[in-house]
Amino acid sequence: MLLVCTLEDVLCLSSRPETCPVRASANMGLESVTHVVSENNSGDEVLELLEKQNGICRTEFKAALVDITWFTESMGAGKPLQLENRHRLQVKRVAAAGTIAVPVSSHACQRRTTLNNRNRLFTDALKILAENAELSENEGRYLAFTRASSVLKSLPYNVTKMDDLKGIPNLGDHSRKVIEEILEGGTCNEVQNLIQNERYQTLMKFTSIFGVGVKTADKWFREGLRTLNELRASKIKFTKQQEAGLLYYEDLILPVTKVEADLIQQIIEEAVHRFLPSAVITLTGGFRRGKEYGHDVDFLITHREEGREEGLISKVISWMTAQGIILYDDTMDNSYHKWKNKESEIFDRFAKCFSIFKLQKMVHNLEPSGTCSHGSLATNETRGIRLAGHAGSSQHLTASAAKDKDWKAVRVDLVVVPFGQYAYALLGWTGSRLFERDLRRYAKHFGHMMLNSHSLFDNKQNKFLLAATEEEIFAHLGLDYIPPQERNA
Numbered sequence: 001m002l003l004v005c006t007l008e009d010v011l012c013l014s015s016r017p018e019t020c021p022v023r024a025s026a027n028m029g030l031e032s033v034t035h036v037v038s039e040n041n042s043g044d045e046v047l048e049l050l051e052k053q054n055g056i057c058r059t060e061f062k063a064a065l066v067d068i069t070w071f072t073e074s075m076g077a078g079k080p081l082q083l084e085n086r087h088r089l090q091v092k093r094v095a096a097a098g099t100i101a102v103p104v105s106s107h108a109c110q111r112r113t114t115l116n117n118r119n120r121l122f123t124d125a126l127k128i129l130a131e132n133a134e135l136s137e138n139e140g141r142y143l144a145f146t147r148a149s150s151v152l153k154s155l156p157y158n159v160t161k162m163d164d165l166k167g168i169p170n171l172g173d174h175s176r177k178v179i180e181e182i183l184e185g186g187t188c189n190e191v192q193n194l195i196q197n198e199r200y201q202t203l204m205k206f207t208s209i210f211g212v213g214v215k216t217a218d219k220w221f222r223e224g225l226r227t228l229n230e231l232r233a234s235k236i237k238f239t240k241q242q243e244a245g246l247l248y249y250e251d252l253i254l255p256v257t258k259v260e261a262d263l264i265q266q267i268i269e270e271a272v273h274r275f276l277p278s279a280v281i282t283l284t285g286g287f288r289r290g291k292e293y294g295h296d297v298d299f300l301i302t303h304r305e306e307g308r309e310e311g312l313i314s315k316v317i318s319w320m321t322a323q324g325i326i327l328y329d330d331t332m333d334n335s336y337h338k339w340k341n342k343e344s345e346i347f348d349r350f351a352k353c354f355s356i357f358k359l360q361k362m363v364h365n366l367e368p369s370g371t372c373s374h375g376s377l378a379t380n381e382t383r384g385i386r387l388a389g390h391a392g393s394s395q396h397l398t399a400s401a402a403k404d405k406d407w408k409a410v411r412v413d414l415v416v417v418p419f420g421q422y423a424y425a426l427l428g429w430t431g432s433r434l435f436e437r438d439l440r441r442y443a444k445h446f447g448h449m450m451l452n453s454h455s456l457f458d459n460k461q462n463k464f465l466l467a468a469t470e471e472e473i474f475a476h477l478g479l480d481y482i483p484p485q486e487r488n489a
């Protein structure tokens with residue numbers, strides 16, 4: 001049963017039920033509807049029905065979606081009762097701007113965030129402010145802008161006026177001002193100034209080099225360095241990682257396509273199965289969340305018989321290096337047993353390799369200019385890339401800028417996981433980063449549990465909770481399961 005009513009109706013019905021003209025359809029003006037009452041329907045079903053049958057646009061619909069119990073209780077009380085959470089219908093995808101169906105959670109891990117970002121104009125601006133805060137090592141400010149951007153990404157409607165943000169959490173005064181300015185004039189001055197700012201531009205460029213963090217980039221900037229060529233010509237003693245980062249810079253800043261990620265998976269499967277035939281290789285990170293492009297490719301490797309994976313990473317990397325597949329690697333063994341304080345670290349202790357792969361393009365000369373926008377990649381997507389020949393070594397600091405080269409350098413992370421920790425590793429490596437951060441924060445503050453990519457420790461029960469699947473981990477935490485495609489927070 002679906003009943004569309006105004007508060008007046010409820011008043012009238014509760015006092016004089018025999019004379020009240022209850023409107024059982026939405027033929028009345030949309031403005032006058034205050035409540036939609038339903039029995040045995042979720043909020044999503046109700047909205048769908050209203051959209052289909054009455055042409056109501058959910059983004060403009062402001063009425064409360066309530067369960068029949070609110071209606072009957074109001075009748076019993078002789079007046080419309082104050083709405084309580086238990087009266088509200090569940091709307092998984094938040095109903096609409098201004099509706100009061102289900103509040104938007106302030107935890108990214110309790111929101112469903114797909115790749116369909118309807119508020120890119122605002123989130124792009126907030127991202128730039130977040131980046132600048134990160135470059136200034138202002139963690140609080142970075143988080144504030146990142147959380148504001150994230151909550152906007154989760155909204156199933158375009159924000160067109162400030163009123164659309166009523167009741168939306170994680171939007172501080174500064175973020176609201178940015179949104180307001182964009183709503184009024186299309187841009188935000190602070191963001192426009194930042195884009196032109198020399199420090200911002202230079203630090204963004206330097207930190208996009210593999211192996212260069214904010215502190216190093218800032219130091220180079222303060223020493224007067226501004227361009228990659230100046231870095232390359234300088235006397236700076238680079239780390240091995242930075243050397244590789246500069247050597248393959250022009251390739252590494254190109255987005256990696258899903259087609260490339262799939263091809264890399266085939267290469268890795270071939271290599272891993274030489275040493276451990278039934279090992280399982282899973283594509284994770286952004287690609288598992290449904291992204292078509294990434295800055296790198298992340299894989300988990302495991303084997304059903306725990307222990308069989310030990311020593312695998314070095315064998316695989318040595319073999320691939322000998323084949324010329326690996327241009328750079330930073331390989332480390334599993335050090336979980338040495339981890340004293342198992343909850344406090346951000347990084348995990350799995351055996352892993354941060355590498356740069358050499359992929360040969362099947363179609364020659366895909367990016368004539370050496371750079372490629374997201375747009376042009378869409379057409380390149382169908383073109384294949386296969387395993388390259390021997391990598392060789394180049395002393396030249398711009399190896400990947402060379403015109404006519406038939407290969408592309410790609411960042412690949414390989415993580416070898418004991419089977420018993422696989423579900424935790426999969427959850428931890430699927431991201432997004434904010435989703436993971438909030439999941440851990442939620443576990444700590446609301447569940448009194450410590451979550452990381454190895455395990456979940458319950459402080460109250462004083463024991464580790466086992467999980468074979470991600471669904472079981474969400475259940476341990478008392479959270480609705482959010483599939484990877486909805487973790488793009």
Ligand code: UTP
Pocket residue numbers: 284285286287291293294295296297298347348428429430431432433436453
């Ligand atoms: P990425 O940095 O690869 O991000 O980390 P991404 O979401 O795949 O995005 P792009 O497309 O590459 O830019 C993937 C996940 O792996 C975890 C991060 O928390 C992130 O959620 N991660 C990454 C680790 O746990 N440890 C690491 O050393 C790196």
Ligand code: MG
Pocket residue numbers: 285286287294295296297298
């Ligand atoms: Mg990634």
